Amino acid sequence: MLEPVAMVWGRLDRLSTRRYVTKAVWARLSEISGECGPEVDAERILRERLRRRLAEQGTVPVTDSVGWLIGRALPRRALCPDRRCDDGRRMDTRADCTACQMLVLDGRALRSRAFAKASAALVGGRANQPVLEAELNTSWQREAAVMAVRREDAAQERHTLERVWDEQRAQYAAQEAARQALACTVCGKLESTGMCGRCRDERRVEELVAEAVEVAVAAWGVGSEPCRLDAVRRTEEGMRGAVDQAVTDLLAAGGGVFPESVALAARLAAELQLAALRRRAVSRFAYQPPAQAEYKKVFATEMQRSHLHDSLDEARKASEEAAQRARFNTAYALLDDQVRTLQIAQPAAEADADAEPGWYAQAADQVRALIRPAPRERAVSVRRPTTSVA
Template sequence: MDTGEVCRACEELIADRRALRRDVAARLSTHSTGLAAPAGPGDTRKGMFEALLKQEFTAQEARRAVLRERAAEERAARDAAVAARQAQVEAAAAARREAPCQECGRRMEADVCGICICWKAVEMAAAETGDLVRATWTVPTAPAAREWAADQAAAEVRTEAEQAANRGRAQGATEETSACMAKLAAELTAWERQQSALAPLAQDARADAEATAAFETEMRRTHLHPSTDDARRAARAAAQAARKRAAEHLVAAALADGRERRRETPQSEEPDPYRLGAARVRARMHRPGSSAA
């Protein structure tokens, strides 16, 4: 399409053709053409130039054809490898869909069914709430009381989840929906606990250090404010914001440490029979033909 602008492809093609003509002219001037000597007075230098140019152009096109063929073969090989990998992924996904849930034995479309995913999220929220209580415990000489408080906080999350699931069942919701309601209730309770933990963590020594540093930094910029009082107000605001950020960081660090500890804790090879039994009961509830209505 003629846009009136310089075409980069055409420029490169013209440059290649000019380079070829220069190379042919150089070879002709040194008599290293590889062609037979002129057979008679009718053969001119121009004729030899055109013949050699044609020969070189044909050789270049042959080399390009080989490269194009090789590139096409490589592309076909890559496409075949991608198709084979995709087939493997689809076969594995189909096998997972045919396999039962690893938690409760229910038929599903992933390694764990949706019901068990929600209840596992409840357990995660409960565990993280317990971790947060341990991180904010202020009496280091009472480890037993700390563990009791952590267990009570985790139990509160589980209780909220069970109550939400029971409300869903009472309203005629499916077990999948009830499990989702339990998950949302557990996550909300855990979030509220996290927000409550910000206040004590904001008084932590680490938060104090961050607030002090922010205050001093802002006070060194007094010249940017209309008055000293304005600078102090800005410094107090910066210190308060730094204290809040430090508390949020301490909450996130406590949750991350708890997850790491649970990951490092060796899991028993024998599954918890109570947990498996509860999962199977939840999976059977509201199932067509089940006696639990």
Template sequence: MCEDQAVDGETGVAGAGSAMAEADPLRGEKPKEAPVDEEEQAGALTAGAGARLTVVGGRQTRQQGRSELPADLDLRVALTPTAWLWKRLNRWQQDRVVEATKTELAQLRRVLEWQAQAPSVLAARLTSRLEETGGEALIARPCGWITRRGLVRRPSCSDVRCDDGVRLDTGADCDNVLHIRKAWRMRIATEVDAGLPGLETNARYREIEARMRRHAESEAADLVARQAEARERETQRAAARADAEVRAAVERERAAAEAAAQQAVACEECGRERSAGPCEACDHRRQTEALIGEAGLLAAAWSAGLTDPSSVAAVTAEVRTAIEGAIAAEWAEFQKITDLAALEAAGPDAVEDAAAYNGLLAAESAAAEDRHEALVMLGRSEDTQAEARKAYATELAKPWYQALPDSDDALRAATEAAAQAQTRTAEHLLAVRLEQLRTQARPEPVRPAPWSQRLPEFAVRPIDS
């Protein structure tokens, strides 16, 4: 009766495992409690209120581990390849794995150029180690494998960025001399085994060392040759740079001499000395004359008959008179607001230059106004209006406006399309008419007379052999 009461009064662990309770010996036969493993006892003591305890090996209990990976994103990414092993760990082992993972992530962040790559690099390392092992199912002790083999960096040389002969920062093969010599030895050993099979160990070792020595001597000679070639190329580049500098200096001197000679040339029109060709006043007058002619053509393009030379000449003369009057008015206004004495004191040709520049500004303004007026008048022509109406109808005929052709959006888009078509047509008509006027004003090319007419005394002479 007492034994039954003791069993009924035990915790849910004994109640849940009735088969084990029946197999236990009597209290008199087991006077002492069974020893508990230190790690499992420590895990059980530190278990929280929500920890789950499971029966293992008699009455010993352990704290069951978390089934999900850590919530931290870096840890989750790094430990994803070992997710199945993670479920086999208890709570204490999972904490040890998390600590080891954080330590390795910190080391990787010190080595990598981009610290955010550390979790993915560690995950790739775990994946590679699992492939070497043969899979998770062959791992008997998950905690020890993860902390002592999977996470640990295996340097093959003294470089802190080397892991199994691969650079952590670039993913390429490590270029340390140890790896190079190791690759040499492996290749030479393969050649010896293939070419001289059956050699004893000492003879094989001596043959490998002899070939390694010859290979090193060849590499050293090749290095010396490459260094000599590099020095020769550097010498050639230095000589080429020196020649280029000499040529550049000569070119600069020639350009300076040409500029000085050009500066000493007098103006072709007014004879002003040291004006480097046409002086400022003469250049402005040339531009003004060209603008007056352009303004005359712009006005004649819409107001005169293109096939009537007299009409074109009349319009051009009228425009010239108007622009010259505007230039005179602008110069008179300029004289009212400017002290000419002070302007003359600035230089002997300052007044003349100012007058020429003032005329250029007036001509530019008049030409711009004539161009705008020509576009406006050509925009009212029948051809331009027809193009505008066609563009308006085409815009309204688009599928997205057919449902509501009278809406504000449709009317606005059609109006903009018509305005653009009108502007483009007016510009095209203006360009065509200007080209026609320029062609009519261009003089016919004078063909030279044949040499027999220009040199009749030589034409009558017979040509000998």
């Protein structure tokens, strides 16, 4: 990136000096990327800057290589407040800097007003140079005073905002400290931010079981109430069996096992079991008519562009991959839509259940009663729900 000033760089014969200049170069590159965004070519912008600086130097020799590189060649030069401006041009777009043009226009307007005021009382509208310079100096001083007041107001506003931010940070720190000091609402453990890790993992296990039931009902229990009841039974047995097995294996390993470790093992087992269940559900939806239609449509569309590939086999392979992606994306969408439909219908079912439990709710409670509970000392993280799944 230092190709434009290779001759100047070549004069740096000490390793420490080269490291110092290299550090300054990387700092300028970081500055360019920070102001213009990561998508711009910072090295290209720096090379163009070095070419301009070298062209400005002309035939004048560079006597101090380090000083010229650090103080003149590498720094950004701009008269306007826009951080993307360098020598009157935008670094990211290479267009003329609008802020610099506004400053030029402001200066011209100021000089025009000064000339008009100095020549208004003279015959023929012509002002002599001393009067024009005096009026122009007065105008510049007036403008500088206005700008000084604006800067003072901006600094005062910035200080006010900083005080507000400090107060907000202090308030947030106090709220966070108070939140950290809260005891667990379930087991009463002190300084647990309202819920300790063990209780949080145990609650998450129940949430994962509920999610698994929704996925299973959406995939295999939509046909009839007996099918839904069977999906609930098999899913709860599978989820809780996997959780209990993970806890049993952990305790069988021996050694002192913390209750937090048991709860964590239960949560991880439930997450793995839910992920496997979702994969099976997606595979089921992947071969239903909507997903099959999407597969055929994408495959036909991709095969129409077979001329972009080297051979027909490569075109078929690429089309097959694209069609499979479309198939499974459609399957995921179908599964999510079915789960949302069940979730929307669930509150109404719960409201009806408050008045009089239906036969399905009663049957679901019977199914849960038939599931063998794990021993209390082993399935520490497994809590059987007390409400029915509707």
